Amino acid sequence: MAVAGFTGHIVSIRGLILEVAFHGEGRPALREILTIEGHPEILLEIQSFNEHSDALCITFMSSSLVCRGAKVVSTGTTISVPTGAKALGRLFNAVGMVADNLEPIGDDVPRRSVYTNASSTQLFTNNDELLETGIKVIDFFTPFVKGRKIGIIGGAGVGKTVLIMELIHNIGKDPTKLAFFAGIGERIREGHELYETLKERDMLKSTAMFYGQMNENPAMRAMVGVAATTLAEYFRDEEKRDILFFVDNVYRHIQAGNELSTMMGQIPSEGGYQATIFSDLKRLQDRLYSNANGSITAIQTIFIPADDLTDPAVQEISSQIDSVIVLSRAVAEAGIRPAVDLIRTTSSLLTPEIVGERHYLLVTQVQAIMQKYDSLKNIIAIIGENELSPQDRADYRKAKKLIEFFAQSMFVTEALNGIPGVYFTREQTLSGVEEILI
Numbered sequence: 308m309a310v311a312g313f314t315g316h317i318v319s320i321r322g323l324i325l326e327v328a329f330h331g332e333g334r335p336a337l338r339e340i341l342t343i344e345g346h347p348e349i350l351l352e353i354q355s356f357n358e359h360s361d362a363l364c365i366t367f368m369s370s371s372l373v374c375r376g377a378k379v380v381s382t383g384t385t386i387s388v389p390t391g392a393k394a395l396g397r398l399f400n401a402v403g404m405v406a407d408n409l410e411p412i413g414d415d416v417p418r419r420s421v422y423t424n425a426s427s428t429q430l431f432t433n434n435d436e437l438l439e440t441g442i443k444v445i446d447f448f449t450p451f452v453k454g455r456k457i458g459i460i461g462g463a464g465v466g467k468t469v470l471i472m473e474l475i476h477n478i479g480k481d482p483t484k485l486a487f488f489a490g491i492g493e494r495i496r497e498g499h500e501l502y503e504t505l506k507e508r509d510m511l512k513s514t515a516m517f518y519g520q521m522n523e524n525p526a527m528r529a530m531v532g533v534a535a536t537t538l539a540e541y542f543r544d545e546e547k548r549d550i551l552f553f554v555d556n557v558y559r560h561i562q563a564g565n566e567l568s569t570m571m572g573q574i575p576s577e578g579g580y581q582a583t584i585f586s587d588l589k590r591l592q593d594r595l596y597s598n599a600n601g602s603i604t605a606i607q608t609i610f611i612p613a614d615d616l617t618d619p620a621v622q623e624i625s626s627q628i629d630s631v632i633v634l635s636r637a638v639a640e641a642g643i644r645p646a647v648d649l650i651r652t653t654s655s656l657l658t659p660e661i662v663g664e665r666h667y668l669l670v671t672q673v674q675a676i677m678q679k680y681d682s683l684k685n686i687i688a689i690i691g692e693n694e695l696s697p698q699d700r701a702d703y704r705k706a707k708k709l710i711e712f713f714a715q716s717m718f719v720t721e722a723l724n725g726i727p728g729v730y731f732t733r734e735q736t737l738s739g740v741e742e743i744l745i
Contacts, residue, residue, distance in 0.1 A: 313381035314344075318361065320375060322570040323526050325351060327362045327379055334360060335381040338422055344378040346370075350402055351379065352386065352526075354571070365526045365567065367402055387418040388534050390541045395485070396511040398502060401519040401531035407502075421530070421537045435661045438604065441477040441730035442470075444647045444713040447740065448670065449630040449654040450662055450733075451478070453549070453604055454597035458557075458624060460609045460616070461634030465646050467608040468497050470634070471555050472504065472719045473645075474606055477730065479551055480510055485542055486551045489535035490518040492528045492559025504719065521559075525570075528563035536594045543601040550603045552595055558610040561588060561620045578619035585623060592627045616651070630654035643714045649677045666733075669740050673709060676744075680706030708743045 315329035327341065334356070335341070341351040341364060349372060351364040366373055388394070388403035389412050398407035403421075405412055438451040451457060461467045479486035490498045498518050505511050515538055519531030532554060542548045554560075561584060568581035576582045595605040609624050614636055616622075625631050632652050639646035659667040679702050683695065692700060718728030731739075 312383070315341075315362070315379050317373070317375055317377045317379065320373070323365050323524055323567070324354075324570050325364045325366055325373065326357070327351070327353075327364055329360070329362070334362065335383075338385045340382045340384050340386065341379045342382060343370075343372050344380050346372055347382075349373065350386075363571070367524070367526050367530070369524060385420045385422055386530065386534070387420045388538050389416045390419050390538065390545070391416060394515055394538055395513060396515070398516045398518065399534065401517065401523070401527040401534050403534055406518065419537055419541055421533050423537065423540075435656075437662070437733070438478055439733050440474055441732070442473065442645065443715055443731045443736045443739070444645060444649070444652075445474075445632060446731070446733045447666075447673075447713070447736050448647070448649065448652045448657070449632050450656060450666075451604065451606075452629070452656045452661060454602035455630070455656060456592070456595065456605045456607065456628040457630045457632065458607050458609050458628040459632045459634065460611055460621065460625070461646070462611045462614040462636055465634040465636055465639045466644060467610070467634060468493065468555055469717060469719060470632075470645050471553055471606060471608055472501055473717045473728075475501070475505070475510075475551075475553055476508070476718050479505075479514070479553075480508070481551075482513065484513070484549045484551050485539075486510070486514045486553065487535055487539045488514065488516045488553045488555070489532050490516070490520055490555055491531050491557065492519065492521050492523075492563060493555050495520050495522060497555075519563075525563040525566035528559055529567055532557070532560045532591050533594075536591065539603055540594060543598070543603055547600045549601050552603050552605045554605065554607040556610050557588075557591075557607040557624055558612075558620055560591060561624075576619070580620055584620065588623055588627060629656050643710065644717070644720075645715065647713065649710070649713065650674070650681055666737060669737060669744070672744055673740060676702050676706050676709065679703075705743055709740070712739055712743060 313329055313335050315327045317325050318328045319326040335353060337353055339353050343349045349370055350367045353362045353364050355363045357363060386402050393412050393416050397405055400406045436453040438453055440446055440451055459467050459470055475486060498520055505514055517531050517535035519527040539550045539552050543550055564587045565581045595603050597603055609621060611621055612618050633648040634646045635648035638648060657670055683699060683703050716726045716729055721728055
């Protein structure tokens, strides 16, 4: 166990990376937190030791107090988050400090290290329970299954955050579940709007929020997902609760790790990302699992740089989740919301055993029609719709009706466009598709 009291001083600074030399014999442990003497609010975390036994640290707070020669003191602790009922309804930063300008939580509240690996060896059995979202296109193509991972992929401005806010509105208000939100590298405005929306609708009492937004340094952005996961693990294992875990945006988690890797002088991989991209993401995703105590259902948005679905980071994230909802710029430009690409959206959970024979057969029929529609578009652009065979014309028109059917107004955009939001049950969605396919 690390012992507080080691002292040293900063000998070099390179961006957020500091080299600290310690006085006397012994040294703190890896991941231990150091502070500037007299300023406990400034946190440094030990990442590694060099050949001179000096510590290489990252700093979470930018300050003029972090300078060469500044005296540092070890704390004997690691980054931790508050636990228990007092943590609900609060907004935290990446290092577990409250950031909502409300009363302090207090030193008497137990805290859990973000590096704790507490888990149950008992397997999670949920009999593939479906969670209804009320959003037609999601419940049909990528049904939410309790304890699984769902990704919402899209470029800038295609509606990822709006869609995740709608999901929080529709399924986060379930009193039997807790909702956790990790804002990683996204806009300050969006985080503020989400907090105020949950507050207005009296949903904060069953929610905990962690923000490391785009104005924060990469050390904070890289840590916020891990901090939020730690509190979710506590409520899953100790309180035996079911968790809805929302992440916006998991791509920024990789991006923050890449920035830190560059600062530390590490050689990047062939794709330009950090060589540890797989393990960085795997450590986070592997903690978002379910066990016999409770479940964590993770809904994650994934930014696509330059709308490139083949980006290495996007491919890596997609390989570690169960369902992928792809948002298309072309669909968004056509004025369809949510702007879901009905062809590229896929789910490994779409099986007869999970959704039932009726649902499964409807999806396969719709996918076949949409594939045909995609191939017919280019032909129609050249020769016109009237030159198609009667069967092709019928399928083409069905596809257009399906595209229109899966458009839906959102509750969270009511104040912006004046159009009331609509909730559709899964049965209403299936019946609506059947009417079009007849």
